[in-house]
Every structure is written in structure tokens, then in C-alpha cells.
Amino acid sequence: MVEFATLRIDNFKSLERFDIGFSKFTCLIGLNSSGKSTVLQAIDFVSQQMHGDITGWLGDRNWEVKELKSKLTDKRLIEITVAFVYHEDIYEWNLKFNPVLKKCTYENIVKYGPFPIIKNIFEVKDSKYMIMKDLETDEKLTGDIIQDYEGSFLASLKNEFLPLPIKEFKIYIQNIYSLDLISPQELRKRSRVGSKLGLSGANLSAFLNTFTEEQKDKMLQQLQKCYPNLDALEIKKSKGGWSRLELVEKFGDKKMSNEAKYLNDGILRLIAILAQLQSQKSFLLFDEIENGINAELIEYLMDTLIASKHQVMITTHSPMILNYIDDDIAMKSVKYIYKTKEGFTKSIPLFDIPSMQEKLEMMGAGSAYVDTNLDKLLEEIETLKVEE
Numbered sequence: 001m002v003e004f005a006t007l008r009i010d011n012f013k014s015l016e017r018f019d020i021g022f023s024k025f026t027c028l029i030g031l032n033s034s035g036k037s038t039v040l041q042a043i044d045f046v047s048q049q050m051h052g053d054i055t056g057w058l059g060d061r062n063w064e065v066k067e068l069k070s071k072l073t074d075k076r077l078i079e080i081t082v083a084f085v086y087h088e089d090i091y092e093w094n095l096k097f098n099p100v101l102k103k104c105t106y107e108n109i110v111k112y113g114p115f116p117i118i119k120n121i122f123e124v125k126d127s128k129y130m131i132m133k134d135l136e137t138d139e140k141l142t143g144d145i146i147q148d149y150e151g152s153f154l155a156s157l158k159n160e161f162l163p164l165p166i167k168e169f170k171i172y173i174q175n176i177y178s179l180d181l182i183s184p185q186e187l188r189k190r191s192r193v194g195s196k197l198g199l200s201g202a203n204l205s206a207f208l209n210t211f212t213e214e215q216k217d218k219m220l221q222q223l224q225k226c227y228p229n230l231d232a233l234e235i236k237k238s239k240g241g242w243s244r245l246e247l248v249e250k251f252g253d254k255k256m257s258n259e260a261k262y263l264n265d266g267i268l269r270l271i272a273i274l275a276q277l278q279s280q281k282s283f284l285l286f287d288e289i290e291n292g293i294n295a296e297l298i299e300y301l302m303d304t305l306i307a308s309k310h311q312v313m314i315t316t317h318s319p320m321i322l323n324y325i326d327d328d329i330a331m332k333s334v335k336y337i338y339k340t341k342e343g344f345t346k347s348i349p350l351f352d353i354p355s356m357q358e359k360l361e362m363m364g365a366g367s368a369y370v371d372t373n374l375d376k377l378l379e380e381i382e383t384l385k386v387e388e
């Protein structure tokens, strides 16, 4: 029962003192290059802290560590604060990531409560750690950090030594998955190993192969809503442990089977998205959700994402997608991502802006956005900040 409530990140690419809140469903909209994908990358970076393999993650993304920091400031550390809710209590995880050492040199988790107001339940400072084993008795483990690690110190700790809220939070953060690099080319390939979908979409067939019959059925039913002729999804095995995905279609009494490499981008992306929804409950991030997917299918996909068990965040440059979101959800879940004159990415709930709020009374969220002059909107946002 964990929910990722807010993120503050400073000095990560174009995100400088960047704040954003998440609800069960969040949609980022904004111009090209405003920093939407960067927000997904930042959350993926946060997730990677709990896996503790920053080198591997940079390799997967083909990034150098120096690319992580903002090129517009000369700050040394990347600072992160994640607020999360666990069984109605609010916690905050604070990190200072040193890109040179690829680890967090300072870290803590605090619990907010009526009493005490703030309780430190985990801390790493000056190469020493403190972790509260039992939040009732305040029993602590402390010691010097003598091992090498990357990311968060929590990544290197066995879960059995963590108090329940931290353990559950760690697992939730580890299971965050961002599809911001997904490439149909990778989805088409056969695969051999992998219980997870690769960042670029690699291992799709191996990933599907780990599914239970129930999960496969659920996915097939969802796909059939979009492709009524679809009859089955099959994973075919060949020598050397390779597997490949085949789709069986039925027309009248004739069936035909097509290997993934012959399928279109849209259906492959849809399969990857629906497959990811079957994974352990967490926070799933889908970049440019509408890519390759027919307009008629988008409404169904949006409904499925909003109704899923996961926390979900999407980005889009297709404002019409917003028309498929109910006004009450749109009010809190649509975030406008924009760049300041200085080149920093900022986020504001789109319908917190008075002129946008007014429009929402008369038209759908998507039409309200299309109807807006974004330069004027920026001016309006600037005046809001002055008033604060």
C-alpha cells in the first residue's frame, strides 16, 4: 500500500529545483523539448537508486555520468526528495547523489506523524548508517559503512533488516518501470532470457513467457477489445532457449499466425503496455502514449490505464487525448510541463491556472489546451508565481 506522492529533484538534466505531485493517474503535456521525457528519466533514476547498479543503468541508456547533471548550473550533487504514503502515513526519502562516486553520500527517511512530528527512521551520513529496525520500540541498527555500493545504501541492505514501511517502499521503487526508450525494433526481436521487459523493449517474448495462464488470458481479452480478430498470443520456443512471439488471427474459419517481426508498431507497443500492466503493482511510466496507436484505440487504452491497479504516468503531445479524461481526474492529473527563459523545466497543474480552469467549464480538457496560446499561458504562470 505505497503511493508515490511527490518528487522534488534538483540538478538532474533540465530539472532544477523541480517539484511535481502525482496522483493515481498523471498526464504530462507540453511542447517538444520542454522536459517531459526528462521527468520520466528522473523517476527511472530514482528507481535505479534502489537497484544499486548505476553503472549498468547508464550503460543501458548509453549515457555518461556527466550527462546526469544540469549543464546550466555548476552544482555538484543531485538532490532528491520523494514523499510517499504508506497506510495513510506520510514519509519522506531524501537523497544527495554524488555523480563522481555514483552513490548517495547522504540519505535519510523520515516519518511524519502527529507525534512525534518528525521521526528519523533511516540515515546515512559521514559513512555511518542508522536504521530503525522496529518503529514501535525505536530499536536501531547502527554502524560504519565499510562496503562499496552504488545508488542508495538501502539497495545493499537485505530486506529482512528493514522495517515494513521501508521494505515495502523499496520494493515499490524497484518495480517502477519507464517505457521512455521503447523501440518497436527491439519489441520485434526474439529473446532468450529476462523476466523483465528491457528499457528499449527487449525481451518481450521472454517476459511474456513468465506470465501465468490467468495473466495471459487477461491480456488477450484486453487486446481482443482492440483487435477483434485476434485469437491467441503464442510464445514459440526454439533451440538454445530462444523464444519468439506469434500472434494468431482468425478470419471466419481460417486462422493465421504471424511472428512479431512482421507486426506493426502499434500492436507491438500495445502488447508491451498491456503486458507491463500485468506486473507487480507499482508506478508505470509511458512516454508519448499515442505513438503508433490508432486514434480509435486510444480511448480504450486511456480507460485501461486509468482503471489499472498501478499508479500510472503518461506523457503526450496529442492534446485530444485529454478529452478522454474525465474533468475531475483532469483537474488534478494533468500537469503542464514548460521551460523557463533560463532553460529550466517546471511543472504546474494545468487546471490550477485560472484561465484554464475557466475554459474547463465550457469544454473538454483537450479542447481547452488546443484553444490556448502557450506564450500567453507562460506569462500568466509567471504572474501566479509573483503573487505567491
Ligand SMILES: Nc1ncnc2c1ncn2[C@@H]1O[C@H](COP(=O)(O)OP(=O)(O)O)[C@@H](O)[C@H]1O
Residues within 6 Å of the ligand: 012, 013, 014, 015, 030, 031, 032, 033, 034, 035, 036, 037, 038, 039, 067, 068, 069, 070, 071, 072
Ligand atoms: N544535462 C542537461 N542540462 C540542462 N538541460 C538539459 C540537459 N540535458 C537535456 N537538457 C534539455 O532537455 C531537453 C530535452 O527534454 P526532453 O525531456 O527530451 O523533452 P520532451 O520529452 O518534453 O520533448 C533538451 O532539449 C535540452 O534543452
Ligand SMILES: [Mg+2]
Residues within 6 Å of the ligand: 036, 037, 038, 287
Ligand atoms: Mg520526449
